[in-house]
Amino acid sequence: MNYDTFVDQVAQRTRTSSERAVGLTRATLETLAERLTGGEVLDLAAQLPKPLQLVLKPCPRIEAADRFGAAEFVARVGQRAGVDENVARDGVCAVFITLREAVTGGEFDDLVTQMPRDYRDMVEPALAPNATLRRA
Template identity: 80%
Template sequence: MNYDTFVDQVAQRTRTSSEQAVELTRATLETLAERLTGGEVLDLAAQLPRPLQVVMKPSPRTEQAERFGAAEFVARIALRAGVDESAARDAARAVFTTLREAITGGEFDDVATQLPRDYRKLVEPAMAPGATLRRS
């Protein structure tokens, strides 16, 4: 999946503009990169379009995954994107669903297994049958 398609999918799923979808995607992926181990970040980034790879670039300080729950995950997205937590939660779901479409199934499963159980409401919509966006 190319960058424009990724952003368009997030924009449609969040019912926002492309510009807002770029911010929501960036905020979500930056936060996800903090939550995953450095090796998993590299594996995930390798399958993403170049502009998104840059967002997910791990640093030596991010080799270890930070431990924080889903509420903190959503709060960080909200802060980064300048939106309320409801919009951040919707963004996380939209980005996870789009990620599932953009990368190989096994890699998405690897990402999902690194997240604790309280992330279920954010990740499961991406794994549900029929989660892919249907174009009119």
């Protein structure tokens, strides 16, 4: 999947502008890079388009992951993207769904195994067949 398609998918799933989708994507990937082990970040980045690879850098540049829960993940994404919690949560779900489409199934499964149970609400929509973000 190329960069424009990735951003377009996030924009469609969040029903927002491309500019906001870029911000949500970057914020989610930066936060994900903090949450995953360094090796997993590099494996994930290798399957993404170059502009997204640049966002996914192990932070800090060590193997260990920063352990924080789903609420903190959403808060960090919201702060980075300059959006409220609901918009951030929708953005995170949309990025996870798009990541699942953009990388091999095994790579996405590896990412999911590093997430604790409290991430389930954000990750499970990406695991469903024909996953799409549904808004009430």
